[in-house]
Amino acid sequence: MSSTHLDNILSHTRIVVAERKQSANLAELERAAAKHTPRGFASALLRASTDGVAVIAELKKASPSKGMIRPDFDAAPLATTLAAAGAACLSVLTDEKFFLGSLDNLRAASAACNIPCLRKDFMVDTFQVLEARANHADAILLIAAALTDGELRTLRNAARSMHLDVLCEVHNEDELHRVLDLDCEAFGVNSRNLKTFEVSLDVAESMCAQLPGNAVRVAESGIHTPADIERLKAVGYNAFLVGESLMRQPDPAVPLRALLSPVVAVN
Numbered sequence: 001m002s003s004t005h006l007d008n009i010l011s012h013t014r015i016v017v018a019e020r021k022q023s024a025n026l027a028e029l030e031r032a033a034a035k036h037t038p039r040g041f042a043s044a045l046l047r048a049s050t051d052g053v054a055v056i057a058e059l060k061k062a063s064p065s066k067g068m069i070r071p072d073f074d075a076a077p078l079a080t081t082l083a084a085a086g087a088a089c090l091s092v093l094t095d096e097k098f099f100l101g102s103l104d105n106l107r108a109a110s111a112a113c114n115i116p117c118l119r120k121d122f123m124v125d126t127f128q129v130l131e132a133r134a135n136h137a138d139a140i141l142l143i144a145a146a147l148t149d150g151e152l153r154t155l156r157n158a159a160r161s162m163h164l165d166v167l168c169e170v171h172n173e174d175e176l177h178r179v180l181d182l183d184c185e186a187f188g189v190n191s192r193n194l195k196t197f198e199v200s201l202d203v204a205e206s207m208c209a210q211l212p213g214n215a216v217r218v219a220e221s222g223i224h225t226p227a228d229i230e231r232l233k234a235v236g237y238n239a240f241l242v243g244e245s246l247m248r249q250p251d252p253a254v255p256l257r258a259l260l261s262p263v264v265a266v267n
């Protein structure tokens, strides 16, 4: 079998995480983690979705599928702007090689606003969960396609013991069945296939009804217009993860406000 984009990212991630873990000062990380009291990620999404649209605004400088997205990327002012424009939560890429993100960006974004922040990365080791909280994350992402059942459970439990919420991401029904009893605070359907990078909102649309009813349901990727949000809201999503369509604009508050305002019916 030829290796996919996801395989390449994961093999690189395993190497850099092992190196960081090797040279880390665990006591110092634990002290830093203890200083951050996690803000409820899932509860902020639910609150925002009851009287409006809950958007997780993503801070993403570049991606393997799109290349450079925002050359003049500065995490703290972006976080302030997006929170002020009405984002319910932020998602901050911390992968350095493929997304040009960093843990420094996460810390800066989290300090610059008071909405919950997701550490967006390829989590393969419980060490990264400690790192997440030490760098002021409130939630972590777990990608079903990247992890075995055992790894998913181990990382889920590590997040729980650190009081971080989990957004568990799936892309097809096989993955969904593997995570149904994982008891995560939020489940996301990624409309982008991480193996091929193809995007279709049909993926999120068709899978929502099968997500656990007691968790927050998040539609991820490929969301550009208020009509996209209407369509996904209509099938039952509570929240929407949006990156590129915000990051491409000089002032990302402008597209975010458009996504948050109700669609005006024309007929």
Ligand SMILES: O=P(O)(O)OC[C@@H](O)[C@@H](O)c1c[nH]c2ccccc12
Pocket (backbone or CB within 6 Å): 058, 060, 120, 121, 143, 169, 190, 220, 221, 222, 223, 241, 242, 243, 244, 245
């Ligand atoms: O930029 P978009 O198409 O709005 O997508 C955002 C987000 O869903 C996407 O960045 C993403 C979803 N799952 C991921 C996993 C890893 C890295 C990135 C992602």
